[in-house]
Amino acid sequence: MTRLTRHDARRILDGRDRSGRLGALLDAAAASARPAELGGEDDVLTAFRAAPRHAVRPSRRFLARFVVVKAVIAVALLGGVALAASSSLTPGGEGSPGQPVAEGGRADPAPNTPTEPVETPTAPTPSPSDTSIKPFKGEDGEDPPEPGRPSGKRLKQLCRLFLDDPRGARAEKDYPGLEERAGSLERVRRFCERLLGEGGDDGDGKGEDPQDTNPSPKPSASHEDTSGPGGPHNGPQGHKGLSARSDGTYVG
Amino acid sequence: MRPPPPETDTELSACVDAARSGDEDAFRALFRAVQPRLLRYLRVLVGADAEDVASETWLQIARDLRGFKGDFDGFRGWAATIGRHRALDHVRHQRRRPAAPVPDEDLTDLEAPSDTAAMAVDALSTDAALTLIASLPQDQAEAVLLRVVMGLDARSAGKVLGKRPGAVRTAAHRGLRRLAARLGPDADARPTDPMIPAGALTPRDAT
Numbered sequence: 001m002t003r004l005t006r007h008d009a010r011r012i013l014d015g016r017d018r019s020g021r022l023g024a025l026l027d028a029a030a031a032s033a034r035p036a037e038l039g040g041e042d043d044v045l046t047a048f049r050a051a052p053r054h055a056v057r058p059s060r061r062f063l064a065r066f067v068v069v070k071a072v073i074a075v076a077l078l079g080g081v082a083l084a085a086s087s088s089l090t091p092g093g094e095g096s097p098g099q100p101v102a103e104g105g106r107a108d109p110a111p112n113t114p115t116e117p118v119e120t121p122t123a124p125t126p127s128p129s130d131t132s133i134k135p136f137k138g139e140d141g142e143d144p145p146e147p148g149r150p151s152g153k154r155l156k157q158l159c160r161l162f163l164d165d166p167r168g169a170r171a172e173k174d175y176p177g178l179e180e181r182a183g184s185l186e187r188v189r190r191f192c193e194r195l196l197g198e199g200g201d202d203g204d205g206k207g208e209d210p211q212d213t214n215p216s217p218k219p220s221a222s223h224e225d226t227s228g229p230g231g232p233h234n235g236p237q238g239h240k241g242l243s244a245r246s247d248g249t250y251v252g
Numbered sequence: 253m254r255p256p257p258p259e260t261d262t263e264l265s266a267c268v269d270a271a272r273s274g275d276e277d278a279f280r281a282l283f284r285a286v287q288p289r290l291l292r293y294l295r296v297l298v299g300a301d302a303e304d305v306a307s308e309t310w311l312q313i314a315r316d317l318r319g320f321k322g323d324f325d326g327f328r329g330w331a332a333t334i335g336r337h338r339a340l341d342h343v344r345h346q347r348r349r350p351a352a353p354v355p356d357e358d359l360t361d362l363e364a365p366s367d368t369a370a371m372a373v374d375a376l377s378t379d380a381a382l383t384l385i386a387s388l389p390q391d392q393a394e395a396v397l398l399r400v401v402m403g404l405d406a407r408s409a410g411k412v413l414g415k416r417p418g419a420v421r422t423a424a425h426r427g428l429r430r431l432a433a434r435l436g437p438d439a440d441a442r443p444t445d446p447m448i449p450a451g452a453l454t455p456r457d458a459t
Contacts, residue, residue: 004432009425013399021435022428026400028381033288040307041283048271048279048314166345167308176315185312186337189344 150177159192265323293397296386297339309335329408392427395420
């Protein structure tokens with residue numbers, strides 16, 4: 001048995017060398033798709049069709065940019081006006097040259113808008129060399145809660161549903177709202193448990209699982225990656241659970 | 253019968269863009285390219301529930317795709333990450349509801365009866381391979397699958413797993429060594445029937 005060096009391993013993993021039994025094993029694992037593996041396509045496409053309009057995000061961003069531009073113009077104009085005002089001493093100009101904010105709604109967006117595009121976590125574009133996976137950052141990104149999202153009673157309903165049957169809950173049309181409220185998918189469960197817990201609702205066996213009550217602090221985490229070490233799931237516990245499961249399932 | 257999907261990675265990257273702006277055919281192409289790999293990866297995480305978890309994964313992908321940026325490589329990694337999270341969720345959920353354990357028999361349900369005998373043979377070796385890989389320690393199995401089946405490089409796989417690329421390489425390396433040990437020495441020539449060293453698998457799982 002020749003010792004498999006790191007170098008060999010890499011060649012094999014990269015697919016540059018698939019000779020021998022090991023190569024055959026990996027080839028078999030990565031063999032082309034079988035029809036049975038493509039089931040569910042229709043459902044997925046339906047979900048795709050039903051997904052919030054794909055143009056939404058870009059247009060929102062566009063809007064945001066537009067607002068920024070407008071705000072900048074407004075500020076510029078105001079500044080101009082203010083300047084003019086202070087120099088010509090027009091009434092109304094005094095007192096507020098420095099605070100276009102006084103203009104209320106109009107100029108107000110100025111200080112805020114710049115943050116908006118940042119929040120829309122359209123995953124940062126990965127530079128090609130930087131590998132592709134960057135987009136994950138987006139996954140945990142915090143979407144600003146949007147108006148018109150489920151709240152109050154409906155939120156609790158969704159939560160109950162989620163705790164009961166996460167899959168079912170995700171199928172709900174307004175489920176994304178719940179996720180947004182929770183901050184991220186990973187946090188939905190806790191969010192719900194807390195929500196239902198404080199409402200004196202019949203929680204769903206919360207607390208049964210101590211692990212859930214002491215997850216590593218999940219600060220909105222470096223959304224560097226949802227799978228990062230900060231994530232609740234990557235703790236040793238999550239992992240143990242998995243291996244326990246799969247061991248149980250597969251290992252004789 | 254070799255993998256090359258109808259599209260190259262470049263074409264699939266274009267599909268990612270098109271799908272982001274709502275192109276259904278593009279999305280379908282992505283699904284077809286990624287789903288089988290994803291399913292195999294998930295099988296190692298959640299066994300017979302892989303299909304359920306995969307469909308949850310795709311629902312999320314469908315929903316969040318508009319916010320995704322990246323090429324096809326990135327997309328695969330993204331899909332794997334989502335899938336992994338869904339799998340972890342699933343496992344946690346299962347544990348908190350011990351009422352619904354997954355009986356071993358369900359494993360056999362995973363393999364939908366296939367159309368032809370030839371396909372069944374194919375299926376067997378792929379399944380056997382996956383089962384063998386799944387018997388590795390979890391981190392090794394995941395590293396191997398992400399590299400080989402999902403087709404990610406060490407760095408991307410590391411992102412999925414929340415590990416450094418070096419850790420992924422080590423895990424994958426160890427996994428391969430262990431697999432090689434189980435497979436026994438190469439007879440130099442590639443065996444006709446690639447797989448299944450006697451005793452490597454427990455019969456009940458071999459589907």
